Each structure stands twice: as C-alpha cells, then as structure tokens.
Amino acid sequence: MRPWKLCGVAVVVALAATACGSGAGDGPGTDQGAAGQGGAGFPVRVADCQGAGTTFTAAPxxxxxxxxxxxxxxxRLGAGDRVIGTGFPPGKGALPGGLDAKARKVPVLSKSxxxxxxxxxxxxxxxxxxxAAMKTMGGAGDAPTAEEFKAAGIKHLxxxxxxxxxxxxxPQRDLSGVEADIKRLGAVTGTAERADALVAGMRAKVGxxxxxxxxxxxxKRPTYFFFDYDAGTxxxxxxxxxxxxxxxxxxxxARNVFEDCDGDVKPVSWEDVVAKNPDWIQLGIRNRGDAAANAKAYDEAAAFLKSFPATKGLAAVRNGKFLRIGSERTTIAGVGNADTVEEIAHTIHPARFKAAR
Structure with missing residues (x-):
C-alpha cells in the first residue's frame, strides 16, 4: 500500500471527554476487552480536523x-473480538506473538x-x-461519503x-500523535487502561x-534515507x-534526509537522493508472510542500490550501511514505532548503548 497516493479529508484529532476505561482484563495486547454498554468513561466525543464531532455513548x-x-x-487494546472485517489484512507472521493468530480469524473484506x-x-x-477518505484503488468505486456512512449507521473515525x-x-518529530491515536481508540472502545499501558511501554523504550x-x-547526527523498495525503483x-x-x-x-520537504510522502528523483548522500539507508519492505521471503526482498533491495548507476556510489551503499527493518512499523502508526526507534538507534549509535550498560 502506498500512502502517498491518498488524499486527506476529515480525521479524528481530539478527545473532548476524559475516558477512564472499563476493560482492564488481563493486560495489554490481549483480546478479551469488555464490549462496553456505556458506563465509566462515556460519553466520549471525538472531533475531526474541521471541528465536527462524533459522540460515542457506548463502546462499539x-x-x-x-x-x-x-x-x-x-x-493490542483487547478489542479484537469486536472486529468483524478488515481491508489490507496483515501478512502471515506480520504481527508479533499471539496477535498473528488472532488477526487470522478476522474476516477479510478486501485485500486492498x-x-x-x-x-x-x-x-x-x-x-x-x-x-484519509480517498478514491479507492483498483476500480472498486468511490469511498462512501459522510452522508452514506451516516445512513448506514456507521461512524467513521x-x-x-x-x-x-x-x-x-x-512536522511529526516525536510519537505523541501515535500515542494519541492509541489513547483515542482506547477511550472509544472502553479499553483506556490498556491504552495507557501500551503508551507507557512505548515511552519507556523511547525514553x-x-x-x-x-x-x-x-x-552531527548521521543522515538517514528510508528506501521504500515496494513503491518501485x-x-x-x-x-x-x-x-x-x-x-x-x-x-x-538520526537525521531524515527529506525532513526539509513539506507534507508526508511524495515522489522525488534519484538525483534528489544522490544529492543527499545519506550515511545510512533503511531497506523498507512490506512483510511477505515468511522470513525467507522477507530476506529475499531485503537482498533484492540492497542489490538494486549496489548495481544502480545513480546509487552505487552513495556513501551508505559503498559502506554497506543498510538497516533491514519493515516498512509497516516505520511508516504507519503503531506500538511497533517505538521498537523501530530502538532498533535504529542501537544500529547507528552502538557505542552510546555500550556506554549506557
């Protein structure tokens, strides 16, 4: 999936009520959250970028x-038993631990x-x-309008x-936006305590x-280029x-070599990348479903950079300064963002962590 093709419309950006949560259950990351019928933490109101509000009087x-x-x-919030369908399903083995098996049970409404x-x-x-709302890819027709969602009784967050x-x-320079998303979903689903625990774990790692x-x-920070191999070469x-x-x-x-460009993701040229001459390159690939397929994709991405005339002379390529970290937990919001922060930091600043020990 290429998020740079999507066009933003209205999005949830704020909680207007404090949610206390009613589904402590057996800890974060499990799948046994309370379904919720109002109660503590409700109503919860969320507002979109234009200020229009949506109110939840009970957990969906x-x-x-x-x-x-x-x-x-x-x-992770423990609300997975209430998910009745998904698009863009995770590849087999893409999610950690027991989450993968639980994800396999969710009906797939579309592979895109x-x-x-x-x-x-x-x-x-x-x-x-x-x-954000967009024209669907693959000729499936237009995305539903706000009026159509309302007529179908579906709240769109x-x-x-x-x-x-x-x-x-x-710009996004820390993970506060991701943390807010997790807390927002925790409030809406009645699993605020779990959301707080997930965020606390992220903050501990990043801290x-x-x-x-x-x-x-x-x-003095090393420069860093995220190479989205799956977006095409x-x-x-x-x-x-x-x-x-x-x-x-x-x-x-690290220093993102494209931090100076406005927006989120946009096409550039190989000349632009060469001009940045990054110290490190992350070989970003989407999960293929098994370790061998992932390793093959990483090898292909590295081989391309080593053989392509425009990139084979880059400092990172000549010095083999590649990181093999999946695209999803780097470019899409989630608890895994904190794991990626940790992995990048330990790779490019190993001496700092040896000193800390």
Whole structure:
C-alpha cells in the first residue's frame, strides 16, 4: 500500500471527554476487552480536523478496520473480538506473538481498499480508517461519503497521526500523535487502561533511547534515507517531515534526509537522493508472510542500490550501511514505532548503548 497516493479529508484529532476505561482484563495486547454498554468513561466525543464531532455513548460492538495498522491497535487494546472485517489484512507472521493468530480469524473484506458497497453493507457500527477518505484503488468505486456512512449507521473515525498528517501545521518529530491515536481508540472502545499501558511501554523504550542519544546535536547526527523498495525503483519516494517515519528516525538520533520537504510522502528523483548522500539507508519492505521471503526482498533491495548507476556510489551503499527493518512499523502508526526507534538507534549509535550498560 502506498500512502502517498491518498488524499486527506476529515480525521479524528481530539478527545473532548476524559475516558477512564472499563476493560482492564488481563493486560495489554490481549483480546478479551469488555464490549462496553456505556458506563465509566462515556460519553466520549471525538472531533475531526474541521471541528465536527462524533459522540460515542457506548463502546462499539461491530468494528471494521481499513488495514492492518488499525487492526493491530485494536488487538493490542483487547478489542479484537469486536472486529468483524478488515481491508489490507496483515501478512502471515506480520504481527508479533499471539496477535498473528488472532488477526487470522478476522474476516477479510478486501485485500486492498474495501469496496464502497461492501463497506456500507458490512453491518459495522464504526469504521476505523488509517488513511484519509480517498478514491479507492483498483476500480472498486468511490469511498462512501459522510452522508452514506451516516445512513448506514456507521461512524467513521481515522488514525489522526496518518490521516491528518498532510494538513497538519507542524512536522511529526516525536510519537505523541501515535500515542494519541492509541489513547483515542482506547477511550472509544472502553479499553483506556490498556491504552495507557501500551503508551507507557512505548515511552519507556523511547525514553531510554533519548537518554542515550538525545544530546547529539542535529548537525552531527548521521543522515538517514528510508528506501521504500515496494513503491518501485523507477522513481523513489521521500518520507517528509509530516510522516510518522520522520518522528521515528529523529527519535532514534538520526537525521531524515527529506525532513526539509513539506507534507508526508511524495515522489522525488534519484538525483534528489544522490544529492543527499545519506550515511545510512533503511531497506523498507512490506512483510511477505515468511522470513525467507522477507530476506529475499531485503537482498533484492540492497542489490538494486549496489548495481544502480545513480546509487552505487552513495556513501551508505559503498559502506554497506543498510538497516533491514519493515516498512509497516516505520511508516504507519503503531506500538511497533517505538521498537523501530530502538532498533535504529542501537544500529547507528552502538557505542552510546555500550556506554549506557
């Protein structure tokens, strides 16, 4: 999936009520959250980028997710048993631990964008969308309008850290937007305590990294290029300052070579990449479903950079400074963003972490 093709409209950006949560259950990341019938923490009101509000008087019971990112958040929150369908399902083995088996049980409404008619007839009471409303890819027709969602009885919510990014006033330089998405979904689904625990875990990991590398001046940080191999090799794409990846890279103590471009993701040229001459390159590939297929894709990405005339002379390519980290947990909001911060930082600043031990 190529998020740079999507066009932002209205997204959830704020909670107007404090949610206390009613589904502590057996800890974060499990799949046994309370279904919720009002009670503590409700009503919950969320507002979109234009200020229009949506109010939940109880936790939703029938949820459809646009893709694996929203699905994973709900699984981690313990609300996965209420997901009745998804688009862009996660590849086999893409999710960690027991989440993968639980994700396999969720009906797949489409392997890409859910067609309009199937979405409206799904029986969902809420649709959680990782990206903004858009024309669907593959000729499936237009995305439902706000009026059509309302007529079908479906509340339409977005992950703000991705859907709102193109229209945001400020760049993403930390994971606060991702954390807010997790807390927002926790409030809406009645699993706020689990959301708090997930966010606390992310902050603990990122905090350790910040203590180790946070004092490195911007001008002395190694430069870093996220190479989206799956977006194609004919024309690279830049992950700009409003994209989640910019926050991940910066929090890890690196300098995104395309932080100076506005927006979230946009096509650039190989000449642009060469001019940046990054110190490190992340070989971003989407999960293929098994370790061998992933390794093959990483090898192919590296081989391309080593053989392509425009890139074979880059410092990172000549020095073999490649990181093999999946695209999903770098460029799409989720708990895994904190793991990526940790992995990048330990790779490019190993001495800092040896000293910390």
């Amino acid at each position: 019971r029938r949820i459809v997710t646009s893709n694996a990112a929203a699905l994973e958040m709900l699984l 964008v859910i067609p309009k008619e199937k979405m409206l007839g799904s029986g969902a009471d809420v649709y959680i969308d990782t990206f 977005y992950l703000a850290s991705t859907a709102c990014a193109p229209m945001a006033d400020k 350790k990294v910040r203590r180790a590398v946070g004092d490195i001046p911007a001008g 004919k024309q690279p794409v830049a992950f700009c300052r409003k994209q989640v990846a910019n926050a991940v890279i910066g929090q890890a103590g």
